[in-house]
Amino acid sequence: MAAADVESSLELSLTGSGALPGALPPARSRIFKIIVIGDSNVGKTCLTYRFCAGRFPQRTEATIGVDFRERAVTIDGERIKIQLWDTAGQERFRKSMVQHYYRNVHAVVFVYDMTNIASFHSLPSWIEECKQHLLANDIPRILVGNKCDLRSAIQVPTDLAQKFADTHSMPLFETSAKNPNDNDHVEAIFMTLAHKLKSHKPLMLSQPPDHDEIHIKPEPKPITPCWC
Numbered sequence: 457m458a459a460a461d462v463e464s465s466l467e468l469s470l471t472g473s474g475a476l477p478g479a480l481p482p483a484r485s486r487i488f489k490i491i492v493i494g495d496s497n498v499g500k501t502c503l504t505y506r507f508c509a510g511r512f513p514q515r516t517e518a519t520i521g522v523d524f525r526e527r528a529v530t531i532d533g534e535r536i537k538i539q540l541w542d543t544a545g546q547e548r549f550r551k552s553m554v555q556h557y558y559r560n561v562h563a564v565v566f567v568y569d570m571t572n573i574a575s576f577h578s579l580p581s582w583i584e585e586c587k588q589h590l591l592a593n594d595i596p597r598i599l600v601g602n603k604c605d606l607r608s609a610i611q612v613p614t615d616l617a618q619k620f621a622d623t624h625s626m627p628l629f630e631t632s633a634k635n636p637n638d639n640d641h642v643e644a645i646f647m648t649l650a651h652k653l654k655s656h657k658p659l660m661l662s663q664p665p666d667h668d669e670i671h672i673k674p675e676p677k678p679i680t681p682c683w684c
């Protein structure tokens with residue numbers, strides 16, 4: 457698990473069931489599974505944590521297998537659940553789980569670290585892995601360059617990343633899970649996907665809604681190559 461135990465309680469409070477005794481059973485909502493993949497240390501756990509818990513985790517450890525976080529959002533009056541699968545970047549922690557990650561996936565987020573060119577060069581192998589395991593290759597995919605707050609250490613120029621994104625027909629986002637000023641951008645990344653997915657038929661339905669559902673603005677910001 458990547459996020460520290462101490463962080464889990466907040467996560468649970470965001471996703472836990474809160475039905476009141478005697479209340480009418482609420483309508484079921486659609487749930488979308490999004491996998492987040494990329495090299496170890498690029499910030500997958502921090503990005504998913506930022507979106508689901510609203511802040512940067514105090515500390516993280518390498519993800520073992522997979523961790524998942526969930527957040528309910530309301531878009532155009534419809535309540536949906538976004539389930540983020542935070543996968544292990546380290547090969548030794550993924551092997552036995554790979555088939556499991558890709559089952560019933562609705563969208564894929566590829567992440568690289570803007571301060572680590574090797575993580576950018578790994579992207580083709582992550583894309584290839586996806587191709588091999590996904591039944592449908594037409595699902596939404598996006599590319600995220602993380603850690604744009606470390607300006608002086610950037611190794612992956614935006615134009616290079618944009619060219620790669622264009623070649624693979626993916627929108628590009630550059631952001632920071634750490635910098636609170638980039639909070640809206642992390643929000644926009646996942647909300648953009650949620651808007652796209654809303655028109656898809658999901659394979660799963662969620663449990664009844666949580667009492668502490670988070671409502672956020674329905675329209676994401678337009679995609680731009682860089683927010684830094």
Ligand SMILES: Nc1nc2c(ncn2[C@@H]2O[C@H](COP(=O)(O)OP(=O)(O)OP(=O)(O)O)[C@@H](O)[C@H]2O)c(=O)[nH]1
Pocket residue numbers: 458494495496497498499500501502503516517518519520543544545546602603604605606631632633634635
């Ligand atoms: N400066 C900065 N550091 C970040 C950012 N995102 C993550 N980090 C740091 O990068 C390191 C790795 O973050 P994780 O989120 O655990 O990376 P991961 O991709 O989940 O790694 P694995 O679980 O091994 O696959 C941690 O030390 C984070 O604090 C960011 O936006 N800016």
